[in-house]
Amino acid sequence: MLDRIIHAQHTLNEACTRLDRPITIMEVCGTHTVSIFRSGIRSLLPERVKLLSGPGCPVCVTDQGYIDTVMQLADRDDCLIATYGDMIRVPGSHGSLETRASRGNVKVVLSSEDALQLARENPGKNVVFIAVGFETTTPATAVVVKEAAAEGIQNFFALSGHKLVLPAMRALLSGMNDRIDAFLCPGHVSVIIGSGAFAEIVQNYLRPCVVAGFEPVQIIEALAEISHQLAAGRAELKSLYGAVVTERGNLAAQNIIAECFAPVDGYWRGLGKIGKSTLALKEQYGRFDAFRRFGLEDAPGKDRSGCRCGEVLCGLIEPVQCPMFGTRCTPQTPVGPCMVSSEGTCSAWFKYGRRK
Amino acid sequence: MCLAVPARIVELDQDRAIVDAMGNRWKAKTTLLPEAKLGDVVLVHAGFAISLVDEEEAKKTWELFAEIENFEQTRNKVSG
Numbered sequence: 001m002l003d004r005i006i007h008a009q010h011t012l013n014e015a016c017t018r019l020d021r022p023i024t025i026m027e028v029c030g031t032h033t034v035s036i037f038r039s040g041i042r043s044l045l046p047e048r049v050k051l052l053s054g055p056g057c058p059v060c061v062t063d064q065g066y067i068d069t070v071m072q073l074a075d076r077d078d079c080l081i082a083t084y085g086d087m088i089r090v091p092g093s094h095g096s097l098e099t100r101a102s103r104g105n106v107k108v109v110l111s112s113e114d115a116l117q118l119a120r121e122n123p124g125k126n127v128v129f130i131a132v133g134f135e136t137t138t139p140a141t142a143v144v145v146k147e148a149a150a151e152g153i154q155n156f157f158a159l160s161g162h163k164l165v166l167p168a169m170r171a172l173l174s175g176m177n178d179r180i181d182a183f184l185c186p187g188h189v190s191v192i193i194g195s196g197a198f199a200e201i202v203q204n205y206l207r208p209c210v211v212a213g214f215e216p217v218q219i220i221e222a223l224a225e226i227s228h229q230l231a232a233g234r235a236e237l238k239s240l241y242g243a244v245v246t247e248r249g250n251l252a253a254q255n256i257i258a259e260c261f262a263p264v265d266g267y268w269r270g271l272g273k274i275g276k277s278t279l280a281l282k283e284q285y286g287r288f289d290a291f292r293r294f295g296l297e298d299a300p301g302k303d304r305s306g307c308r309c310g311e312v313l314c315g316l317i318e319p320v321q322c323p324m325f326g327t328r329c330t331p332q333t334p335v336g337p338c339m340v341s342s343e344g345t346c347s348a349w350f351k352y353g354r355r356k
Numbered sequence: 357m358c359l360a361v362p363a364r365i366v367e368l369d370q371d372r373a374i375v376d377a378m379g380n381r382w383k384a385k386t387t388l389l390p391e392a393k394l395g396d397v398v399l400v401h402a403g404f405a406i407s408l409v410d411e412e413e414a415k416k417t418w419e420l421f422a423e424i425e426n427f428e429q430t431r432n433k434v435s436g
Contacts (some may be wrong), residue, residue, distance in 0.1 A: 084402070110402065110403060111403025111404070112402065113383075113385065114403070136401055136406070137402055139388050139406070140388075140402045140404045143404065188359075188360050188401060191360075191399065214417075215416060215417070215420060243410055243412075244408070244409050244413070245407075250388060250389070250406055250407060252388050253388045253406060256388065
């Protein structure tokens with residue numbers, strides 16, 4: 001393993017001698033963010049290679065409007081909220097799900113299957129599954145919506161805030177952040193969509209895209225590959241995560257997403273409205289759509305006062321540039337989602353050192 | 357949230373599986389990976405197998421998890 005690290009570092013250093021400017025590589029996966037910080041990779045990189053965390057943490061990119069809609073549903077006596085744990089402490093404009101949990105109508109689930117089970121066990125309640133996450137997580141929602149349809153379950157609803165990674169990458173490159181030279185592409189999103197999905201970013205924007213897993217050595221190797229390409233003036237698509245990622249991805253998962261969901265315009269924290277970037281349940285499964293059932297609209301919300309998570313998510317500022325970072329906003333007293341989620345950039349900076 | 361763990365399928369009844377990683381066992385479904393068989397090592401995300409994993413790769417991840425767990429325990433001790 002040591003020889004792999006030495007080889008990657010050699011490639012990085014060699015690339016830097018050929019580069020006539022510093023380079024910026026963005027990762028768009030919360031699990032990468034955490035792995036990079038936890039392993040101290042940033043401290044191993046040459047001065048000229050800068051890492052930026054992008055919109056890769058699903059909870060963080062979820063717009064405040066969606067969060068407030070969740071709170072509105074949690075305040076209803078006829079609803080039982082089923083949510084992944086990541087969402088529980090995210091502050092809405094008035095309190096979080098955690099502050100509402102004492103009423104007994106908020107349940108943390110580890111799987112969408114558990115949410116559907118809650119609906120079976122609580123026929124008197126409308127069980128609303130807080131369906132957030134990127135392509136990795138979306139198929140699990142699709143499976144249970146289909147199960148609910150097959151079983152004729154009447155009291156299960158999904159509030160879909162599922163997001164697509166590629167539209168966010170396009171939005172960033174189309175003027176929002178012109179400092180991004182390349183992407184470290186998400187490993188488990190790629191399991192579903194396939195590494196080939198990033199070819200359009202390489203072709204249309206001439207940015208290297210390298211898919212990597214979460215083992216620190218593989219991440220360093222990916223950064224070395226990207227630096228090497230940039231130094232050579234090339235932009236190519238490469239996957240180092242062949243152990244689980246194929247070029248075409250998981251077709252069964254892609255098919256079930258396409259069967260249940262359609263891309264619609266959606267709101268992102270920091271990135272604003274992005275065309276065809278969010279997944280809504282198709283007409284055929286409309287009766288399981290929580291927005292429709294409760295007459296709600298997926299409208300943009302207002303970020304909490306002073307919170308700069310939006311700029312952090314676009315890679316426009318680093319967490320330490322936010323005046324609240326580490327003072328008013330800490331993992332114990334989070335103001336914005338990037339400090340709440342274990343995968344959030346601010347949380348990673350806070351926990352694993354504010355070194356580089 | 358996209359965290360996924362490699363685990364071995366130790367029981368399989370249609371698309372309902374029991375998976376095992378480092379002695380921890382839990383329920384998962386193979387709906388999204390119809391080709392999965394008993395004994396396969398699969399990547400499990402939020403209760404669903406999403407990909408086959410080769411044995412070597414799984415071993416590396418399991419070792420990494422064990423290391424992180426040790427690290428977290430040490431850190432907790434230090435911070436009291």
